[in-house]
Amino acid sequence: MRAGTLPLRAAAIALAASLLAHVLLLGGGRAREEATRPAARAASISLLRPPVPPAATRPEPAAQPLPARPRAGRPADQPSPAAEIHVDVETSSAAPTAPPLRLAGPASWRYRLRQGGQDGEASLAWQPQPDGRYSLRLTRSIGERALPAWESLGHTGAAGLAPERFALQRGGQDRQAVNFDAEARRVSFSASPARLDLPEGTQDRLSWWLQLAALVEAAPAPGGRWRLWVAGLRGELREWVFEAADAAPEDAGMLHLRRQPLGEHDPGIELWLDPARGFWPVRLRQGDPETRGYEIRLADVNS
Template identity: 35%
Template sequence: MAFSPQERIAFAAALAGAVVLHACALGALSRRSLPRAIDSPAVTTRLIDRPLPPAPEPVATPEVRPAAHPAVPPPSRRATPVRTPDTRPVPAWLALPLHGAGTLAYAFIIDGQPGEAALSYRIDASRFDITLERRAGDRELPVWHSEGRVGAQGLQPERHRVTRQGRERELLIFDRASARPVLLVGARAFPMSAGTQDRLSWWLQLAAMMAAEPAPHLGQRLRVPVAGPTGVNDWDFEVAARDGDRWLLRRDLARGAGRPALQWSAWLDGRRGFLPVDLRFSLDDDEQWALRLLE
């Protein structure tokens, strides 16, 4: 059966409309069947605003910042060194057993030979000057001399000299003016702690430290840094005995490689501001020399 041109045009239009309606129906059905997660505003925003990342590359280990993860605590948090049990630091204020000017006479013995000794001193509120002279028979021993300042921590030596027959044999200089105080021995410099004494001034410093203790007792220890030609060493004295107002303080140093055992013994008189009235020095329990204050 043949169609006229007008009928062919009408048939084509009807067919196109049916196709469009069928496509719309399929689209509606598809929208009802798909999950709705893609309609999430957050997901849509991320996909539109940010381009896809490039292909992943090897990632380096992130650097650990010291500020966030310090390997070493800051100085203010570092643990302080542990002191010897029951060893006292240098007190903030010390009262010396001697003031003004004068001379103390001592009986002296060295290597079994009797002699005599004199401790001359000049001490005021700001400075001190002390000298020890010893003689045994015709044997004139080196003269020890110490001078320096007097401060809140007792004696602060500046110079220690050892002379023999008028000639200087040894000189120690205490440089406390620099940021890090040092002991100068010739061209050498050694670190120096607070309260460091020389081999003569420690007598009076130990007395002042004992006087500063509110309740001295047996077993108590007092520490005095003492300077010598080879540097500064801590001398620990233990309260070993008591006889009335007198207290015995001892320093024992065990025998070492190439070194004998050393021992210092000092009797301090509490009625005289703990002034040393008996001093003895021994090597391997063999007394080398002793001083006893004459009454």
């Protein structure tokens, strides 16, 4: 190789390298320009368009308080005590409660007795106490023979008599009894395994005499009909309905009541109330006094 050709070749290689470098530089700049062109174009478009309002959003619901935890013994769907009081007030304003019943003061009533075709005597002792307790006792005798006594014990209130125990006594001892549990709303019997629901105002076979007198005095003529529940000694509990009946001429001034029959073999009850004595029973007849029934008539009054 000639010595003069080396410098020419080196110069050509250097020129080619320089041209390649310029090409690469030009290509990179064009690529950067192409990459930034869409962003610039988008920016220019956004400047020319009017601003678009943001889409309407639904307001978030307000936080609701957690439901109150129900108290023990009260279902969650029952009203609160405040609501119950409100209902009671509304009910009482629409339908006022009945006025308190009036009961007679302490007294001892003597009757003439006719039972099983025989004559005898009966005495009814009524002893209400200042503390609200009461005792009511009926004793009977035919000649020298004492018949079983009836005794009712309990308390009095605005609704009249609320018996707690009724007993049939022989020789001063309870032989049969009915127990009234006002708290448990149950009535039970010594002569029966029955335990029955206790309706409001239930009476025994003696206390109903005074209770009916108080009901009649409070409403002398509510359609000529009065109702009360009565429990017997053998496990029976029935609603008694009394209706006004015509009075005989000799019973003028008396209110004559008759109890509706309880069944085909019911002996029936009739009684005569004296308005001058607070509608106290002055005569009472159950069944036929000449056979298995009895009748009492007021003899005199000691009070």
